[in-house]
Each structure stands twice: as C-alpha cells, then as structure tokens.
C-alpha cells in the first residue's frame with residue numbers, strides 16, 4: 329500500500345471523537361478512517377494528566393502499528409495531556425490535536441466575555457495556558473469544568489431534565505456575566521449542542537472546532553502529498569468497552585455507519601485486532 333493509501337487514526341476516551349470523525353469524513357470522503365474509543369477508561373477528564381498521557385502514548389503506538397499516516401487526537405483532554413509528547417516521540421508522524429477555540433471566540437465577541445466548557449483535566453494542561461496566553465489578552469474568559477457531562481452523554485442523556493439541570497447550573501452564571509461566545513472544548517459536548525443552545529439563547533454563539541480540525545487534517549495531508557486517491561470506505565472502530573453498547577450509542581448519536589470491534593488493554597499496551 330502506498331503511503332497515501334494508509335489510514336488516518338482517530339481516538340478519544342469514548343464516542344466524543346466521533347463528532348470529529350464525522351467532520352473529517354465529510355471533508356475527506358476518500359480517506360480510510362480507523363477510530364479507537366477508550367471506554368474502559370472513560371472519563372479521562374477526572375484522571376490525572378499523567379495517566380491520560382500513558383493511555384494516549386499506548387493508543388498512538390497501537391494506531392501506528394496499523395500503519396496510520398496521521399493521528400488525530402479527537403479528545404481535548406488527551407491533547408492537553410499528550411500532544412506535545414507524541415509529537416516529540418514521533419517527529420515524522422503527522423499529529424492533529426484539539427485545542428480550545430478561543431481565537432475565533434475572541435475575534436467574534438462583542439461583549440468581550442467568552443465562556444469555555446471542558447473537562448477539569450483540560451483546564452489544568454499547559455495547552456490551555458498557552459491558548460489563553462495567545463488569544464485571551466483583551467477578553468474575559470470564564471472557565472467552567474463540567475464533571476458528569478461526559479458520562480451523561482455516553483449514557484445517551486443528551487436532553488433529559490437531569491442534563492438540563494446540570495448545564496443550567498454551569499451556564500446561567502456565565503450568561504449573567506455577559507458571555508456572548510461559548511467554546512465547546514470537549515469533543516463529547518457537541519452532542520448536547522441543541523440543549524446548550526436552547527439554554528444560552530440566540531445571542532450566544534456556540535463554537536465547535538470539529539470542522540476547523542477537519543480542515544487542518546486536510547491541509548496537512550495536502551502539504552505532505554498524502555491525500556488518498558482511494559474510494560469511500562466504511563470506517564473501522566474499536567472500543568475497549570462493550571462493542572454492542574458502543575455501536576448503539578454511535579447510532580443514537582447519528583454517527584456515520586462503521587464496523588465496531590473489541591480492543592484489549594494488557595499490561596498498559598493496547599491491541600487492536
């Protein structure tokens with residue numbers, strides 16, 4: 329197989345990264361996509377960055393052993409924990425990670441108050457500090473961790489009274505402070521976007537970076553002459569959790585059709601059969 333025909337590897341702690349995979353599939357329909365959801369270890373956001381870094385390093389090794397030409401860390405928490413390290417470890421591999429979309433939020437904000445919702449771990453990483461230093465100089469940034477939201481979404485509770493109550497508890501104080509842009513800095517959160525938009529109302533712009541990330545994936549492939557010429561194919565996904573549950577969640581969330589297989593962790597290493 330020529331280098332360009334090799335697949336793109338994408339991973340997340342669960343089904344969240346499927347929001348990014350869908351954007352990549354739309355932008356690059358000829359690419360072969362491999363996905364891994366680490367449901368055995370979800371949620372990443374409540375773990376230490378060190379632990380998430382170890383998981384991410386092993387996942388990258390497993391995806392590279394499948395011949396991936398590019399790896400997309402479709403998880404803000406794993407990007408915060410590991411993006412810099414994996415780039416250093418594999419200088420010849422193309423990596424794309426998620427970073428909170430403060431730049432477009434700062435550019436568009438009239439009130440100069442911007443909200444970011446993410447996992448606790450994402451706010452602790454140096455990646456968030458560097459995004460803040462670069463783009464938040466003349467805006468007020470309201471940082472709001474959302475513990476429990478990833479689990480609610482993985483459980484299919486996208487728009488239940490419980491999820492709404494949780495989100496109102498976080499978002500209403502931000503709205504009271506004049507927020508007019510809300511950055512979704514966790515790849516699970518776009519699944520709750522209709523509810524989030526209903527709570528925030530029409531004056532708040534909700535920003536999901538997935539389309540911009542897909543454009544970055546395409547740009548890198550183009551620059552390195554690695555775009556695939558093959559036809560469209562069904563993505564292949566692995567989960568370290570229950571494949572039947574993963575598939576039914578993916579269907580419920582409207583993810584693209586895919587083949588789902590079970591993956592195993594053993595002594596800190598991941599195998600993708």
Ligand code: DGL
Pocket residue numbers: 340341342344345370371372373374402403404405406447450478513514515516
């Ligand atoms: N989708 C992951 C992210 O973007 C969720 C992290 C988690 O598992 O808590 O941060």
